[in-house]
Amino acid sequence: MPATLPSPAFLYGTAWKEDRTASLTEQALGAGFRGIDTANQRQHYFEAGVGEGLAAAYRAGVVTRSDLFLQTKYTYQRGQDHRLPYDPAAPLAVQVTQSLASSLEHLGTDYVDSFVLHGPASSEGWSEADADVWEAMRKERDSGRTRLLGVSNVSLQHLEEMEAAHADMPAFVQNRCFARFGWDREVRAFCRERTIVYQGFSLLTANREELKHPLFVDLAEKLDATSAQVAFAFARAVGMLPLTGTSSAEHMKQDLGSLQITLPAGVTCAIESMAA
Numbered sequence: 493m494p495a496t497l498p499s500p501a502f503l504y505g506t507a508w509k510e511d512r513t514a515s516l517t518e519q520a521l522g523a524g525f526r527g528i529d530t531a532n533q534r535q536h537y538f539e540a541g542v543g544e545g546l547a548a549a550y551r552a553g554v555v556t557r558s559d560l561f562l563q564t565k566y567t568y569q570r571g572q573d574h575r576l577p578y579d580p581a582a583p584l585a586v587q588v589t590q591s592l593a594s595s596l597e598h599l600g601t602d603y604v605d606s607f608v609l610h611g612p613a614s615s616e617g618w619s620e621a622d623a624d625v626w627e628a629m630r631k632e633r634d635s636g637r638t639r640l641l642g643v644s645n646v647s648l649q650h651l652e653e654m655e656a657a658h659a660d661m662p663a664f665v666q667n668r669c670f671a672r673f674g675w676d677r678e679v680r681a682f683c684r685e686r687t688i689v690y691q692g693f694s695l696l697t698a699n700r701e702e703l704k705h706p707l708f709v710d711l712a713e714k715l716d717a718t719s720a721q722v723a724f725a726f727a728r729a730v731g732m733l734p735l736t737g738t739s740s741a742e743h744m745k746q747d748l749g750s751l752q753i754t755l756p757a758g759v760t761c762a763i764e765s766m767a768a
């Protein structure tokens with residue numbers, strides 16, 4: 493991991509865990525994860541449960557707040573159900589402030605490490621709504637309620653238009669990473685050139701068939717690892733910050749264990765271009 497990377501080596505994702513959110517968050521911290529990804533989007537995340545898990549880990553002396561990298565997101569109303577963390581009638585900038593204030597309460601902290609725009613308003617490009625939200629997010633950063641900012645579910649076009657419109661670029665891009673699209677090659681290249689950290693999710697679930705490819709299976713056998721571990725080791729080798737949302741204690745261990753795997757020279761290029 494480059495010394496300048498302002499985040500841990502792996503992020504534990506808390507989506508889709510409902511009543512198990514608190515216990516799995518606590519378990520992940522016990523297993524060694526120090527980065528936690530969540531969102532103030534009740535439809536897919538139970539952020540207050542993440543806060544309960546953090547509190548339990550603090551009480552047990554497993555970690556302190558300063559050991560952790562906490563990341564949450566602002567989600568537009570169209571990505572939410574009726575359980576909104578803001579007044580939908582309020583201007584977007586106010587929604588951003590209300591959403592983050594609610595996240596801080598859920599997480600029992602007065603700052604997060606990263607605040608992410610969950611997805612742009614339109615798939616067509618960076619819109620005026622996105623610019624308003626980004627400006628409000630920048631104010632939250634300048635007020636110290638988040639250390640860093642990020643964007644998620646973005647295309648190269650979004651990023652290029654964002655760059656044309658703003659002096660400040662995100663510290664993070666968080667995207668679903670499909671092997672069949674060169675593992676999001678163009679967006680990763682854009683990020684690399686600007687030292688934006690690329691966070692990859694669905695590395696396993698978006699690439700089930702590719703993980704059965706001999707490149708993964710043979711390498712896993714040779715390294716006495718699993719294909720999932722090879723996928724995470726590959727992600728790290730090309731500069732990604734991977735996410736896992738495993739609910740299994742064994743997989744938590746394996747996913748963190750992948751950080752110790754060094755891939756043989758040449759393999760990274762072969763995997764990177766396997767579907768090109």
Ligand SMILES: NC(=O)c1ccc[n+]([C@@H]2O[C@H](COP(=O)([O-])OP(=O)(O)OC[C@H]3O[C@@H](n4cnc5c(N)ncnc54)[C@H](OP(=O)(O)O)[C@@H]3O)[C@@H](O)[C@H]2O)c1
Binds near residue numbers: 504508744
């Ligand atoms: N920004 C966004 O829009 C967005 C969207 C989706 C997700 N995310 C974030 O990314 C996180 C991760 O989501 P994800 O889409 O990558 O999927 P995921 O929820 O992490 O699912 C991973 C799947 O892989 C399995 N798995 C994990 N480690 C494994 C291992 N070592 N061996 C075999 N199987 C393993 C898990 O099963 P077990 O539970 O049995 O291990 C699970 O079925 C989410 O929790 C969320 O925080 C963000």
